[in-house]
Amino acid sequence: MTAAKCSYFLFFHIFSIKCECRKYKDLIMRTGLSEDLIARVLGGLPKYTIAELEKKFPPRNLPDGAMVTRFAPSPTGFMHIGNLYGALIDYKLAQQSNGVFMLRIEDTDTKREVAGAVDVVKNAMHRFGLEYNNDEKYGPYYQSQRKEIYRSVAAELLRSGRAYPCFLTAEDMERIRGEQSSAGFATGIYGEFARDRDIAAEDIIRHLDNGDVPSIRLYSTGDPARRIFCKDAVRGSIGFPENNEDLVLIKSNDGLPTYHFAHLVDDHFMRTTHVVRGEEWLPSLPLHYQLFRMMGWQPPVYIHTATLDKIDGDTGKQRKMSKRKDPECNVAFFLNEGWPVGAVIEYLGNILASGYEEAKLKGAVKNFWEYEMKPKKIPMSGALFDMKKLEWWAKEYIGSMAVSDLVKSVTDWANEYGDDKQKMQVADQNYLTAVLAIERDNPKRVRKDFITWKQTLEIVEFFWDDLFVPNAEYKYNADVLNAFLDTFNIADDKDTWWNKIVEIAQRFGVKNGDVAMNLRVALSGRTNTPDLYSIIQVMGADRVIKRIKAAK
RNA sequence: GGUCCCAUCGUCUAGCGGUCAGGACAUCGGAUUCUCAUUCCGGUAACAUGGGUUCGAUUCCCAUUGGGACUGCCA
Numbered sequence: 001m002t003a004a005k006c007s008y009f010l011f012f013h014i015f016s017i018k019c020e021c022r023k024y025k026d027l028i029m030r031t032g033l034s035e036d037l038i039a040r041v042l043g044g045l046p047k048y049t050i051a052e053l054e055k056k057f058p059p060r061n062l063p064d065g066a067m068v069t070r071f072a073p074s075p076t077g078f079m080h081i082g083n084l085y086g087a088l089i090d091y092k093l094a095q096q097s098n099g100v101f102m103l104r105i106e107d108t109d110t111k112r113e114v115a116g117a118v119d120v121v122k123n124a125m126h127r128f129g130l131e132y133n134n135d136e137k138y139g140p141y142y143q144s145q146r147k148e149i150y151r152s153v154a155a156e157l158l159r160s161g162r163a164y165p166c167f168l169t170a171e172d173m174e175r176i177r178g179e180q181s182s183a184g185f186a187t188g189i190y191g192e193f194a195r196d197r198d199i200a201a202e203d204i205i206r207h208l209d210n211g212d213v214p215s216i217r218l219y220s221t222g223d224p225a226r227r228i229f230c231k232d233a234v235r236g237s238i239g240f241p242e243n244n245e246d247l248v249l250i251k252s253n254d255g256l257p258t259y260h261f262a263h264l265v266d267d268h269f270m271r272t273t274h275v276v277r278g279e280e281w282l283p284s285l286p287l288h289y290q291l292f293r294m295m296g297w298q299p300p301v302y303i304h305t306a307t308l309d310k311i312d313g314d315t316g317k318q319r320k321m322s323k324r325k326d327p328e329c330n331v332a333f334f335l336n337e338g339w340p341v342g343a344v345i346e347y348l349g350n351i352l353a354s355g356y357e358e359a360k361l362k363g364a365v366k367n368f369w370e371y372e373m374k375p376k377k378i379p380m381s382g383a384l385f386d387m388k389k390l391e392w393w394a395k396e397y398i399g400s401m402a403v404s405d406l407v408k409s410v411t412d413w414a415n416e417y418g419d420d421k422q423k424m425q426v427a428d429q430n431y432l433t434a435v436l437a438i439e440r441d442n443p444k445r446v447r448k449d450f451i452t453w454k455q456t457l458e459i460v461e462f463f464w465d466d467l468f469v470p471n472a473e474y475k476y477n478a479d480v481l482n483a484f485l486d487t488f489n490i491a492d493d494k495d496t497w498w499n500k501i502v503e504i505a506q507r508f509g510v511k512n513g514d515v516a517m518n519l520r521v522a523l524s525g526r527t528n529t530p531d532l533y534s535i536i537q538v539m540g541a542d543r544v545i546k547r548i549k550a551a552k
Numbered sequence: 553g554g555u556c557c558c559a560u561c562g563u564c565u566a567g568c569g570g571u572c573a574g575g576a577c578a579u580c581g582g583a584u585u586c587u588c589a590u591u592c593c594g595g596u597a598a599c600a601u602g603g604g605u606u607c608g609a610u611u612c613c614c615a616u617u618g619g620g621a622c623u624g625c626c627a
Contacts (some may be wrong), residue, residue: 177624251625283555382619442590526588
């Protein structure tokens with residue numbers, strides 16, 4: 001406003017420019033509150049001075065280049081795949097730089113609290129191998145337990161006139177918003193709309209005596225006519241108009257900080273070096289810079305990640321993955337369906353570090369944990385979450401597993417998430433091992449039809465008599481089946497066995513493949529299966545004979 | 553409405569003034585002593601548009617278009 005006025009008077013009153021500017025300068029800070037008033041406004045005495053906090057949470061003693069990152073979810077009871085994506089970046093950055101990765105619970109929204117929500121987060125992180133290291137020296141890590149810290153910083157702002165108590169009610173603000181939008185102004189509490197911006201001590205006391213509880217607002221000295229340049233590690237410098245909104249720092253309803261204030265205080269005193277967050281935070285970057293500058297603190301390096309999208313089935317358009325519409329955006333979905341967590345990590349790693357795929361294909365690294373990602377290479381445009389490519393990573397991942405590990409993974413999944421049928425399949429570990437070992441002896445030619453633990457058990461169901469579904473459609477050649485039974489010997493080696501097939505084919509004037517197909521369908525009920533000889537060996541003579549007899 | 557971000561094959565991307573625009577997934581063919589799957593070989597397929605800057609733009613700048621985010625005492 002001031003700058004606009006300045007230019008308005010430019011031609012005529014050089015003098016008034018000076019006046020305006022002085023007036024502006026006078027507005028830079030309001031009069032600070034007395035200690036008594038601060039205690040009343042904040043509902044208690046501040047416990048620490050800034051200097052004490054600096055001492056309590058000193059800069060970390062870490063090697064050069066070590067990154068301190070944090071995953072800071074709000075406990076909604078739902079972990080989005082996008083959260084996992086961000087947490088993976090946090091974890092990886094800390095891990096590869098010998099830094100520290102923290103988990104901080106942003107539970108400042110008391111209205112949205114969900115029981116057991118933190119366990120959902122912790123469990124997911126543990127499952128996906130994102131172990132955090134919450135050094136208690138820098139705690140507590142629940143924002144709801146950091147009230148004293150926020151209050152102490154808020155007190156300092158109140159003392160120096162950089163913040164003020166605001167007694168605007170919800171109705172007041174609704175009215176203001178209405179007036180602003182009908183008048184075509186930007187909505188929000190700023191400038192002349194910030195009624196209590198320059199509230200006098202006696203008015204504060206009057207409100208307090210009346211039982212009114214204030215929120216604490218920033219006394220913004222930003223001028224939208226000026227620009228502030230902020231840095232994002234991948235996007236570079238971004239210019240914004242300065243913020244002039246008197247944002248809420250401490251909420252009146254519960255005395256807890258808003259995200260903005262908590263971010264300032266926590267990431268400073270936890271000594272976070274790199275803040276990784278979704279790009280929805282980009283618009284508040286100038287505010288955060290303003291906050292850090294006001295305190296004289298060094299802002300962290302910011303990395304704003306793009307969203308994980310999908311194509312909407314109805315509209316055909318690309319959009320962010322939605323909690324409501326897309327079950328596959330819930331991390332729990334991958335666990336329930338038995339996706340190999342390692343494969344999900346590989347896939348996400350492939351998205352967030354495009355060089356990884358090539359490095360892995362070249363054999364330079366074994367898995368994502370070994371790959372050194374570059375923060376600057378994190379993609380800034382939204383990526384479509386591609387289930388097909390995830391499947392490919394999963395097939396590759398399972399294909400490279402030792403049979404014993406595969407059996408264990410499938411068994412663990414079935415016992416935790418499976419139904420009775422699936423639990424039965426994993427009961428006999430020897431049989432399961434034999435089934436899953438088929439066509440896995442040659443590392444270069446491993447079958448790659450296993451994608452998830454669940455689907456793995458499904459495609460081998462026919463090995464269990466209780467789950468075997470005979471094929472009623474197929475027209476068997478009874479002569480062929482009889483001939484097979486006549487010469488069948490489970491002890492035959494593969495060549496001997498095959499020679500018998502060829503002999504039968506010649507005898508009945510059919511193709512080798514026809515004989516094989518008759519056996520395949522009789523044994524499995526399916527027309528597509530792995531190697532027949534292996535199936536017969538795993539099933540055993542009794543079961544083979546029984547099924548063939550039943551088929552013809 | 554205002555502010556900001558983004559834009560290379562269908563998808564994820566490499567590229568950082570001069571390349572036949574490379575790779576991966578998907579897809580389509582062919583080969584691989586029984587189907588399927590593997591494996592191998594090969595093919596189709598992209599710089600959103602218009603202006604500049606330059607000897608020369610996918611690359612730099614500006615518009616346009618398209619997509620997205622924010623504009624809460626939610627994060």
